[in-house]
Amino acid sequence: MRSPVLPLTWHLARSSGRRGLQSRLLAASAAAVGAFVMLVMIAACLGSGARADRTAWRVPDAVPGRSATAVQATTTTYVRHQPVTVVNLAQRPDREPTPAPPGLSAFPKRGEVYVSPALAELLHRLPANQLADRFPEVKSYGTVGAAGLASPDELVAVIGRAPGDPAVSESAAGGSWYDEGQTARAGITGFSGSKPSMFTGSDQQTALLGAVLLVVPVVVLAAAAGRLGAARREQRLAALRLAGATPRQILAMTAAEAAGVGAAGALAGALAYVALLPALARIPYGVGSWYTGELWVGVPWLAAVVLGVTVLLTVSAVTMLRQVATSPLGVAQQADPRRTRMIRLVLFAAALGYIFLTAQDHMTNRQMIVLLVLFYAAFWLFGPWVVDRLGRIAGRFARRPATLLAARRLTDDPRGAWRTVSGLVLAGFVAGFFSVSRLDIGFTEHPDQVAVLTDGGADARHTAAETRTLLDRAGVKATVSTVGEDDFEDSVLLGDTGVVARVSGGPEQIDAATTALTAVGKGRFPVSQDYVSASDDTVTDRIATVSTATLILSFLVATASAGLTAAANVLDRRRVYGLLRLSGTPLRVLDRARVRETVLPLVVLAGGTTAMGVFGAYQLNKAAGATVNSSGAFQLAVCVTIGALAILAAIGGSRPLLRRVTANPTQTAD
Amino acid sequence: MSTVLAGHGLVKKYGSTTALAGVDVEVRERDSLAIMGPSGSGKSTLLHTLAGIIRPDGGRVLLRGARIDDLGENKLSALRRKRFGFVFQFGQLLPELPAEENVALPLMLEGTPRRQAVERARRWFAPLGLDGLEGRRPGQLSGGQAQRVAIARALVIEPDVVFADEPTGALDQNTSTEVVRLLTSVTREQGAALVMVTHDADVAAHCDRVLQVRDGRISSHHQYTVA
Numbered sequence A: 001m002r003s004p005v006l007p008l009t010w011h012l013a014r015s016s017g018r019r020g021l022q023s024r025l026l027a028a029s030a031a032a033v034g035a036f037v038m039l040v041m042i043a044a045c046l047g048s049g050a051r052a053d054r055t056a057w058r059v060p061d062a063v064p065g066r067s068a069t070a071v072q073a074t075t076t077t078y079v080r081h082q083p084v085t086v087v088n089l090a091q092r093p094d095r096e097p098t099p100a101p102p103g104l105s106a107f108p109k110r111g112e113v114y115v116s117p118a119l120a121e122l123l124h125r126l127p128a129n130q131l132a133d134r135f136p137e138v139k140s141y142g143t144v145g146a147a148g149l150a151s152p153d154e155l156v157a158v159i160g161r162a163p164g165d166p167a168v169s170e171s172a173a174g175g176s177w178y179d180e181g182q183t184a185r186a187g188i189t190g191f192s193g194s195k196p197s198m199f200t201g202s203d204q205q206t207a208l209l210g211a212v213l214l215v216v217p218v219v220v221l222a223a224a225a226g227r228l229g230a231a232r233r234e235q236r237l238a239a240l241r242l243a244g245a246t247p248r249q250i251l252a253m254t255a256a257e258a259a260g261v262g263a264a265g266a267l268a269g270a271l272a273y274v275a276l277l278p279a280l281a282r283i284p285y286g287v288g289s290w291y292t293g294e295l296w297v298g299v300p301w302l303a304a305v306v307l308g309v310t311v312l313l314t315v316s317a318v319t320m321l322r323q324v325a326t327s328p329l330g331v332a333q334q335a336d337p338r339r340t341r342m343i344r345l346v347l348f349a350a351a352l353g354y355i356f357l358t359a360q361d362h363m364t365n366r367q368m369i370v371l372l373v374l375f376y377a378a379f380w381l382f383g384p385w386v387v388d389r390l391g392r393i394a395g396r397f398a399r400r401p402a403t404l405l406a407a408r409r410l411t412d413d414p415r416g417a418w419r420t421v422s423g424l425v426l427a428g429f430v431a432g433f434f435s436v437s438r439l440d441i442g443f444t445e446h447p448d449q450v451a452v453l454t455d456g457g458a459d460a461r462h463t464a465a466e467t468r469t470l471l472d473r474a475g476v477k478a479t480v481s482t483v484g485e486d487d488f489e490d491s492v493l494l495g496d497t498g499v500v501a502r503v504s505g506g507p508e509q510i511d512a513a514t515t516a517l518t519a520v521g522k523g524r525f526p527v528s529q530d531y532v533s534a535s536d537d538t539v540t541d542r543i544a545t546v547s548t549a550t551l552i553l554s555f556l557v558a559t560a561s562a563g564l565t566a567a568a569n570v571l572d573r574r575r576v577y578g579l580l581r582l583s584g585t586p587l588r589v590l591d592r593a594r595v596r597e598t599v600l601p602l603v604v605l606a607g608g609t610t611a612m613g614v615f616g617a618y619q620l621n622k623a624a625g626a627t628v629n630s631s632g633a634f635q636l637a638v639c640v641t642i643g644a645l646a647i648l649a650a651i652g653g654s655r656p657l658l659r660r661v662t663a664n665p666t667q668t669a670d
Numbered sequence B: 001m002s003t004v005l006a007g008h009g010l011v012k013k014y015g016s017t018t019a020l021a022g023v024d025v026e027v028r029e030r031d032s033l034a035i036m037g038p039s040g041s042g043k044s045t046l047l048h049t050l051a052g053i054i055r056p057d058g059g060r061v062l063l064r065g066a067r068i069d070d071l072g073e074n075k076l077s078a079l080r081r082k083r084f085g086f087v088f089q090f091g092q093l094l095p096e097l098p099a100e101e102n103v104a105l106p107l108m109l110e111g112t113p114r115r116q117a118v119e120r121a122r123r124w125f126a127p128l129g130l131d132g133l134e135g136r137r138p139g140q141l142s143g144g145q146a147q148r149v150a151i152a153r154a155l156v157i158e159p160d161v162v163f164a165d166e167p168t169g170a171l172d173q174n175t176s177t178e179v180v181r182l183l184t185s186v187t188r189e190q191g192a193a194l195v196m197v198t199h200d201a202d203v204a205a206h207c208d209r210v211l212q213v214r215d216g217r218i219s220s221h222h223q224y225t226v227a
């Protein structure tokens, strides 16, 4: 005999009216948001890995000199503070031909210059004396195709050189620490390099940080969605039980419906992700926007996310129903709220201590994820404890009924209240930390300097004279001096010997000076502050982007969960709310209590951890002698304020629901 | 004794259903009135109309001679809060509040300082046989105890009228008798009137008078001679 569960579920689902439809739509939208956010973060992780791989050809993998067929010298120059990767290539005359680099149809001949579309556009837009004159003069530029680029916005040039050209000589190899990741030279036989460029190398790890931070809020959201459905179904199912359905059948029906709603929502989220791929690809991260294909996660990931969200929703709905099933008079009738114990605080402190002791600068992805998960777990222990204490304190001092109701709710179900705010609390900490800390530690910056490296004192004096002439001819106002070891503090070269031009004027003047001085660099581009601080700036920039994005997405997700939870709570307690309203309790009081029960822990916990993050970053900065990033702090403040208001609005969104479910006395009263 | 609450010619229709078809009721001070009748006969509708929860389509409701059926929503709500007490079948106590705070809540809503409100609430526990249960939450109380807490909450504001809709509907026979005995006696001592809907003739027998309702009309009116 066929099980009646599925047809019956379908029948009930169809006949449950407009309100049932609304709550299912709400749950499905939550599933959609969850799936969408997760897919976007996975796409960012996979995509930034894929695109880092596409830059690996630029970093030469050295082969023994005897077998090398060509020399590759990659370096970086800056225009308008943006990096331009320049790959110089020279075929050795007596060797086998070297294969074409990615994005080019053939190995470049001497004198040929290939540029990425974004660089072509820039060459066209800027005066030649600010950019084009840094490269060999050509009639027309070739194009570096997408296969050789990480992003359509990347600025890349590939230049064919003669074997004896200074640009591919030993002196172009770059030996200073600031050359690391930006300048390298080696003999090659092809472009099988395995090390991604510095500008994309940290992208994936940072994106992963964001993804991991968002997992928990998304799980909470899906669970809240499952719960909403259960609250709605409870009444019907109680009737069904009276009509003789077994608890097992009822669970099966709940599971079937939740799975249906979850799968529909998650699929919609997945479709939205696919449909929005081109738009998502335009969101810049690191080196720029994306090629759409880079953000496609593939069918297995897509299926995994849809399945995961569906399962979460279903499990949440079923566990919720189990609670209802065991206490016929309502969910909230648990006899004694389980106390949260002090041990949570101790474990929390221990875990945080361990994290701070073991966290280092250069961690593998796995180490980072382990620490992050530990961090989460620590907060997961700690959060309910704080909520419980908060409830007790507020309960002791509450004078207004609304505050008292909220306080008692917090103590009654600290885990529930914690769940609603958890995503924000952790995102707040991370964002607070990263948006305020600058991470560039210690050295004085010289944004006005353009410098040329020299071999020694005599060379330096000679080069200085040449520099003056060149700058004069280019119409750049600058004071030129030679620098050496003693000038560690005052020179952008940090103690290396060379010539420094202190340029007056904005980025145009710096770019003009850089272009003019390319001629004296012996195959190397002049060095500016952008070049020297590139590796710090890259990491800082990526972390700032990801933490802002994570914070915004966390708020989005947390807002949705807070709204759903508030709605589910109203449905769960429609009887007691309805009866209170009949007895003349103003809805206003109930409403205030509902808002307070989320806002209290939100302010204390999210506010507290954000402040903790800011304070931690501030201490770190002070120790390192760097200043606090005040624009970051401002951004954070704006973000937190808007997010908190959004959450308030989301809770307020269930006010009409409260009004409606308590409106009909005959339904509530018996 | 003066009339506290009166309904004259009350009519209530839901679409084609006539829940009340012209009902006249009067309740005097310390009077207790039981409303009985088959399911769907209009008992709850009558109680809700008298209590200012639903508005009649015809007729008037008077509280100490003043019309209340034409008051605005907020005024009605305040009236219910200050002058009426309510006891329902079950599920009217907030599960996370201890019993004493559930009882104190109506006082706090009226602006009584919390400590004072809780103190006044506690005074009701002994007379209702609830000694020592002040700190228990509703989930930790038996059905009969929970109903007695609900009675305390209805009486704590010293109302003019207590309305009870099937207050013993979820209780067994013995508990039921105990609860209704307390409800009627304590309400009377307090000087309030009682209007109670019930299916149970034994429960109704504790009241001074019994109204039988059928199809939205009063079909019989029985006065016990006990009191």
Ligand SMILES: Nc1ncnc2c1ncn2[C@@H]1O[C@H](COP(=O)(O)OP(=O)(O)OP(=O)(O)O)[C@@H](O)[C@H]1O
Residues within 6 Å of the ligand: A664, A666, A670, B014, B017, B018, B019, B037, B038, B039, B040, B041, B042, B043, B044, B045, B046
């Ligand atoms: N909100 C409503 N909408 C439509 N019809 C209603 C509504 N409330 C009550 N009724 C109808 O009015 C009539 C009287 O209902 P009421 O609830 O007063 O009955 P009752 O005597 O309390 O029944 P019970 O003993 O089952 O509680 C019934 O036919 C009922 O179906």
Ligand SMILES: [Mg+2]
Residues within 6 Å of the ligand: A670, B043, B044, B045
């Ligand atoms: Mg009824």
